[in-house]
Amino acid sequence: MxxxxxxxxxxxxxxxxxxxxxxxxxxxxxxxxxxxxxxxxxxxxxxxxxxxxxxxxxxxxxxxxxxxxxxxxxxxxxxxxxxxxxxxxxxxxxxxxxxxxxxxxxxxxxxxxxxxxxxxxxxxxxxxxxxxxxxxxxxxxxxxxxxADVFRPRAVRTRGGAKETMLLRAGAAVPLALAVRPQLAAVRPQFADIKPILAAEALLATPLRPLETGPVLTGQPLLSDRRNDDRWYLPELTLVQPAAGQDPDSSPFRFDLVSAGHQADGSPAVEATVVVTIAAGPSRATLDAWEQAGRPTLKPVHCTPQVGLAIPFRDAGGAARVEVVTANSTVVSGVLGAEGSKVTATFVLQNNWARLAYGALSSPGFQAEPAVVEIGLAHRGWRADRPINRLPLDRIAGGKLLALRRRDDVARPLAATQLLGMAKAQVMLSPAIAAAGLELADLRVVDHVKVSATAVHRLPALVACADHPQLYRQRAGDAWEAVGCRPALRLGETEYRTWQPEPVTAVSGVRVFRSLTQPGRFLVIPERFAVGRYPGEDPERAYEPTLLLTSTIDVENPTNIRCVLAASLESELDAADLDLLAGELRRRIARPVELVTAWQAGLAPDITWAVPGGSSVECVEVDTGFTFMLTTDIPGLLTLRALLQRGGLVGSARYTLPGGEQATATLRLDLSRVVGPASGPVTATRSGDELTLTNHLDRRVAVSRVTADGAVVATPSVLVAPGGQATVALPAGTPDPVSLDHSVEPGTETLDETRSYIEDLHLGVTFVATGSLAGLAGLEVAATFLGAAADTVTLTATRRQAEREFVLPLTTYAADPAVTFTVTAVAADGTRTAAAPVDWPVRTRGVLVPIATPQP
Structure with missing residues (x-):
């Protein structure tokens, strides 16, 4: 087998x-x-x-x-x-x-x-x-x-004479074999016991969390991996040229022309299908560097290709211009970048643009610049950011478990996310380790940040019709005939317009533009975007708003706290709107249509926002709408919360199309207006000619229309209760799939109460006995925080500190909540002396709480 x-x-x-x-x-x-x-x-x-x-x-x-x-x-x-x-x-x-x-x-x-x-x-x-x-x-x-290491077999080997590995635990270094003891207090090694081991470089090399693997993007032919010894490369691209006399059906390049009636001015209308093939693989420079590096594991960077055909022309004023037409389809053969992999791109052009493409592709010197195939390889990786010249040993101090690296491993990058994770988890270096002479202060650690990038390749695309006449062909009846070189097609001037407004009546709140370069393609720009919802497939946040509130906490200096609100904005058009829109356009032009977004059409908007002072905003267009990220401080967070609940943050995205046409979309972050997901908050299950509608929201949803194949097939006007169901009868023979036109009952989401999209703050509060415990069995500390009682802490002469963890939303932390605790001294004979309750604000006074011994 x-x-x-x-x-x-x-x-x-x-x-x-x-x-x-x-x-x-x-x-x-x-x-x-x-x-x-x-x-x-x-x-x-x-x-x-x-x-x-x-x-x-x-x-x-x-x-x-x-x-x-x-x-x-x-x-x-x-x-x-x-x-x-x-x-x-x-x-x-x-x-x-x-x-x-x-x-x-x-x-x-x-x-x-x-x-x-x-x-x-x-x-x-x-x-x-x-x-x-x-x-x-x-x-x-x-x-x-x-x-890591989920499927890897775990084998333990020992070798004679190996120095014992040490771990930091409970403020002391202990052998690894003893670190797993239930009662570590029974083992009390001294710092003098571990200093020789530290000097002998026998520390366990275990980072806080495994570093994510991936290429470090340096622009070199051979890229290092962020985590291991693998090597990466961005593929080299070449346009595959046809062989002399090659059959068009098997050729890597082809230009097919068909007649499509007449244009409004009476001239013949034509459509051209252009096929180009791009080979991908490692470059010679990559292979040479790989050989010099000893042939480590070599991988192509995972790339998503975006292919366009740049057609040169002169506008009506005689100025040289270039128009880039995106591919109608892109097919990758093999693993992109691996030896032998290919990308096949197909373009469909019409009328003057088909003629311009013919001239630029087939005739040398048709314009000052040749036609060019542009390939953008979108990829992700890591970029070296600012160096950390000194590890903050004075700030990362305390007594949690930590496994340090060996000296021969310290050159590996330590990500800022690791340091942040250590701070949030309060994983700390013991001051004794800082004094052990590890010379970490001299270590130059390079931080890395994850980035997205696009490598653009421009490949001249000249396939001379004199050398390959058979590859330029025109449909004649049921057969193809070679076009070869025909000067009649060489039209070098055109009006620089690629989209023209297209009126529509089936849907409101949208601007539609017809493509002048590719038949059947329409640009759809919704007029309004709002906060979206997670899809139903999300196991934890299904149908919840796509809002995430997080922060960087500095409990010692609250002025350093930075709060980040991230959101995803989606179009207010639902699936039924798009179905009706496509149906209207399909009936108008009597052919299949393709609806594309501004992002798919390669249009970059000018985005502006009105935000509170002291805040910074990053908003970019993505394939599903927009991503929004606002960074502010604690006062800005409180202002932001009020804005979201009382009217929202408003921005705009303005698109300028070639030829001067403009379209504007309103972007709104408003907790009273949440839309989506793309498939809708009400799902429809079909059984014959009956639909069962299920509402997945905690609000009522009205379903007013059911559409199929671009037409309204039912107008049920049903109101589906929260979590409820309803049935709708369909006309016999209604095709699949069907879409629902719906509206959600108005209401306001509460930012600080909707826990499904709030990142809770896990706050560790440490109680430290600062007074004399002579003659006492211990101190009992009973603490409550925001109405929740923690387990009683007992401090003794051998265990003078203990920690309790509390969970609270960031917005509550912003209000400076207090831990309320009562200390009771328990004498050796059982006598108990309680002190008065104490309120300790954690945001302004920190999470290290000194505990004095109550006096009788």
């Missing part, structure tokens, strides 16, 4: 497989990981080992099946899929067991006509790879961390 289907391997023998599980958060010790799985993304290259192969098809049997077919004798094809939480959990469990999971169905046919079908569980195929490749399966968290 292994020869029927196996995972293909790269040049260095590594399996070409990637399976990434997304967890909602970092799992706690002994917590079941499967319960945290949100989704899984699989990309695997498969190979069939049959001889005389004509074709093979691989199909993965999921709820939404995926398949890939390979023609020819090589039998290699790639499968890529993203699965939801339930299927992802099943797949994770199957990998842990080493068997089961979704089935891979293999169908193949030989050149002699013989065919066969085989079935194999996916985990059977992938499990043997886990032990040999660290990067085959990864677990990452929604906040950007990763979980």
């Amino acid at each position: 292994a020869s029927i289907a196996e995972v293909r391997r790269g040049p260095a023998g590594e399996p070409l497989c990637s399976l990434t599980f997304l967890l909602s958060r970092t799992p706690a010790p002994h917590e079941h990981i499967a319960e945290l799985v949100l989704s899984a993304t699989l990309a695997v290259e498969l190979r069939a080992g049959l001889e005389d192969l004509a074709w093979v098809e691989f199909a993965l049997e999921l709820a939404d099946p995926v398949r890939s077919r390979a023609e020819g004798p090589f039998g290699t094809a790639a499968l890529a899929a993203t699965v939801g939480a339930d299927e992802a959990r099943d797949l994770l469990a199957a990998l842990a067991r080493g068997e089961g999971g979704p089935d891979l169905l293999i169908t193949a046919q030989r050149t002699d006509g013989a065919s066969g079908r085989w079935r194999r569980p996916l985990a059977d195929l992938l499990s043997p790879l886990l032990a040999e490749s660290d990067g085959c399966v990864r677990l990452v968290t929604a906040e950007g961390g990763s979980v």
Whole structure:
């Protein structure tokens, strides 16, 4: 069976497989990981080992099946899929067991006509790879961390003569074997015992959390990994040129022209389909640097290609201009960037733009500049930021567990997120360690920040019609005939307009523009955007507003507290609006239509916001709308909360289209206006000609219309109760899918009460006995915080400090809440002496609370 289907391997023998599980958060010790799985993304290259192969098809049997077919004798094809939480959990469990999971169905046919079908569980195929490749399966968290060593076998080896590893615990360094004792107080090593071990560099090299792997973007041909010794590279791109006399159907380049009636002025209307192929792989400079580095593991940076065709022309005033037309489709063969991978881009152009493209592609010197294929490789990685020349040992001080690095490991970057995580968790360095001569003050640590980038490649695209006349062809009846070089098509001037306004009546609150370059494409710019909702597939925040409030806390200096409000804004148009809009346009032009957003059309808006003073705003357009991030201080947070509840923050996005047309969208952060998700807060389950509507919100939702295929098919006017259901009858023969036109009952979300999207502050308060405990059995400290009582703390002569953790929203912390505690001295004979209750404001006075001994 292994020869029927196996995972293909790269040049260095590594399996070409990637399976990434997304967890909602970092799992706690002994917590079941499967319960945290949100989704899984699989990309695997498969190979069939049959001889005389004509074709093979691989199909993965999921709820939404995926398949890939390979023609020819090589039998290699790639499968890529993203699965939801339930299927992802099943797949994770199957990998842990080493068997089961979704089935891979293999169908193949030989050149002699013989065919066969085989079935194999996916985990059977992938499990043997886990032990040999660290990067085959990864677990990452929604906040950007990763979980390591999940499938790695855990073998413990000992070697004679090894120096004992030490850990810091309870303010002292103890051997690793003793650090797991339930009662560590029984072990009391002194600093003098560990100083020789420190000098001998025998500290355990364990960071607070595993660093996320990924390339450090330096612009060099060979990129280092942020975490390990892997190497990365951005692929080099080249335009694949056709061979002399190559058949158009198999050619990497093709220009097909068809007649499409007449334009309004009586001139012939034409449509052209242009196909170009781009090869991707490591550059010569990358391979040379890889050889010099000793041939480490080499990976292409994961890139998302965006392809455009830059067409030169002269406008009506004679000025040289260039218009970039985005590809109608982009297909990647193989793993983009790997040796032999390709990108095939298809463009559909019409009328003058088709003629301009013909001239620029086929004729040298048609314009001053040639036609160019522009490829943007969108990718993510890490960028070296400011250096940290001195670790803040004076600020990170105390007594929590910490495993320091070896001296031979200290050169690895220490991320700012780690330092922040240590501060939030109050993981601290003992002052004794700072005095041990580790010379950390001389360590230059480079911080890294995660960034998104786009590498742009511009490839001249000249395929001379004199050399390749057969690749320029025109439809004549049922056949194609070669166009070759025809001066009649060489029109070099045009009015520089790519979009023209298109009136619509089916939907209000939207501006629509018709593409003048690509038939059937319409630009849709909604007039209003509001706070969106998480999709129903989100296991923790389904249908809650996409708002997140977080902060950087400095309990010693409250003026340094910075609060960050992040939000995602979505269009107020629902799925039914878009369905009706597409239907109106489709009927008008009598052909399929494509609705594109401004982001998809490559239009960059001018964004402005009115925000409180002392605040900074970052707002960028994304594929789903806009992302908004506001940073402010505590007074700004209180002002912001009032604005969100009483009218909202308002901004605008202004688009200027080529030719001077403009469109403006209003952006509003208002807790009384929350929209989305894209699929709607009411789901529809169909059974025959009846729909069952389910409301997932805690407010009533009115469903006024049901649409299908661009037309209204029902007007139920039903009101669905919170969490309730309703049924709607459909006309017989209503096609799928259907969309719901809905409105949500007005109401205001409460920022400081909607705990589902507030990041709670975990506040650790440490009580320290400062007075004499002679003659006492101990001090009992009973504390309450915001009405919640903590377990009583007992301080003794051998345990003079203890911590209790409280949870509160940041907005409550901003008001400077107080811990109320009562101290009772317990004498050796049992006599109890209680002091008066004390209120201790934690924001202004800190979380280190001195406890004096009550006097009789």
